[in-house]
Amino acid sequence: MEDSRIALPIGTTLDRFIKKKQDEFQYATGELSQLLRDIALAGKVVNREINKAGLINIIGPIGSQNIQGEDQQKLDVLANIRFIRALTKGGEACAIVSEEDEEITDLQNEGKYVIAIDPLDGSSNIDVNVSVGTIFSVYRRFTPVGTPITKEDVLQKGQEQVAAGYLLYGSSTMLVYTTGHGVNGFTYEASLGEYFLSHPDMIIPEDGKIYSINEGGYNGFEKPVKDYVEYCKSNSMSARYIGSLVADFHRNLLKGGIYIYPSTEASPAGKLRLLYECNALAFIVEQAGGEASDGRRRILEIQPEEFHQRVPLFIGSKKMVEKAISFYN
Template identity: 35%
Template sequence: MTVSDPVVESVVATIGRSATEIRQGLIGRRGAVEESENPTGDTQLEADVWADDLLGDRLASLEGVGQYASEERAEVVDCGGDPEADDGVYAVAVDPLDGSSNLESNNAMGTIFGVYDAALPARGERLVAAGYVLYGPITTLVIATEETVAEYELTGGERRLVERDLELPEDPVVYGFGGRVPDWPADFESYAREIERELKLRYGGAMIGDVNQVLTYGGIFGYPGLESRPEGKLRLQFEGNPIGYVVERAGGRSSNGDRSLLTVDPTEIHQRTPVHVGNGDLIERLEDALA
C-alpha cells in the first residue's frame, strides 16, 4: 500500500528506507556528545546527532518538503517553498531517536515524524500524515493518514504491509505513565491508582514503545505535567501531535489533560506539553480527574 499524496509517500518511503540504516548505525554511537545539549536541554548522544543529520539531509532534499524541523535542532530549516502558501508543499517535523537514553541499556526506541500542511510550529489539526518507526525485535513502521492507519515490517530498505486498517482494541489491557511518582500532581496520582488496579503496567522508558503497546493491546499512555515541570516533558510538534494523530486516527483519543492535543495552539517549535493517549473512555476519565 502507498500513500496517495506523492510528497507524503516520498517522506514515508525515505524514512522507511533509512530505518534499517539507522538501526545498524546505532552500533558504536551510544556515547554522549561532549558538552552538547539539544534545544530543550537534554544531553545529546552521538546517535541522536547522527540520525538527525541523516534524516535531515534526505528529507530536506525531497521535492515538496518546504521545512524540516527536528527535536535536535534549535531552528526550523527552510528547504524552499512555503507550506502556508504553496499547495503540495509540506513541513516535516521529526524526533530522530525517541527514547535514545535506552541505548545504554539496549532497549527499544523509535523515530517519530509528522507531515504538516502549514508552516511550523503548527496545530496538530494541520497534520496530513504522521507515524513512527519502532526499533524493537522487529523494525516496524506505523503510518496514519486521513484514510487509515497501517503497520509495516521494515527489512532491507523495503516495507511489507502487516495490517491495513489498524484500530485500537476496544477492551483496554495495558497502561504506562511517565515521570517520577513523587513528582506527580495529586489529582493525576489518584487517577493512576485507579488505573493500576484495572490494567497491566507496561512502561519501557521510550514513549514510542509504550504507545505501540497501547495500540496493540488497548489502554493508556501518559506523561503528565509534573509538580516540578507543569508544562510536561514531551514536545508538542515532534511527539505529542504526531502520536496524538496516530492514536486518534486509530479510534482512540489524545489529550493534554484538558483537550485534544491536536487542538493546542503552539507558541514555539520546542514547546512542551503533557501527553495522554489511549482508549476514549480512559482519556475521558483522565480529563474528569484533572478538571
C-alpha cells in the first residue's frame, strides 16, 4: 500500500494559514496574526464549556441583565470573561467593547487594535441544544499607542474594519474570518486541538431561495418588509429561521439566502447591534460577494454614535437584498 494512502493529509491549520497570508495585511508585523490566534484560543475554551453545558450548572439565566436590558445567561458571562482574558493576555488589543459591558474596557497597554465583540450570540438557545456563536470586529485605533482610549477609536464605520469574523458552535465548531482579502472558514478538530481550513475562498450565491425572518413580529413590520415577505411566499421560497444570528447567517452564506431583522413597532431602531454584530457580518458578506443594508443605507457606511447602537439588517445574497430594499423605493 502506498504511504499516501496510509496517511492522508489532514489539511492546512489556522496558524499556518495566518502566517502564509500575513503579507496581505497592510500592517504585516504579526500583531493581527496574534490577535486572531487569541480569539481562536478563546473560542476553543468557550466551545469546551458549551459542550459540557448540560452536565454542569452553567445553563440558564444568571439573574442579571446586560446594558441592553436583556437577561444574561450564565454562558454569556462566562464567554465574555474568556474572550476578555485571552485578548488581555495576548497584548495586541488595547480596548474591548462587548455586548455584555456598558462601557469600553480600556486594557491600558501598548496594543494597536480595538475589538468589538458579541461573546455569545443566541446563548438562550443552549438550553435546547441549538447552535450559537461569537461575532467579532477588529479596528485599528486612531489615537497614539499608550494614550487613553477614546470614543473615536471605537465608534468607527464598518468600512474601517481591518478584520472580522465569527465562531459557530454547532454540529461542528467553525471559525470564519476575513481581513479584506476574501473569506475563509476553518473547522475545529477537537482531538488535535486545531482549526483546519475546510471552506477556502467562501462565496455566497448571488441569488437564493431562503428567507430568514421572525414572522412572529409580522404585524409590527413596516409595509415594505411585509410586502417582501409576501413576495417570498408567492415565489415559493423556503422560510428558515433558527433564532441564532450566526447560525442563520452561516447557512445563508453557504446556500444563498437573506436574513432580515427589521425595525418594528416595538423596536423602531431594529434590534441587532451595529458595532459588534452587523458591521462584522456585513464585512464578511461583502467579501463573499453579498450585500448588507439597513433598508436604506449600506451597513458599512453608517457612522456609529453609540457603543450599543441598534440598526435594522438585511443581509445575504446580492440579488435578494437588492430585491428586499427595492420595496422601500
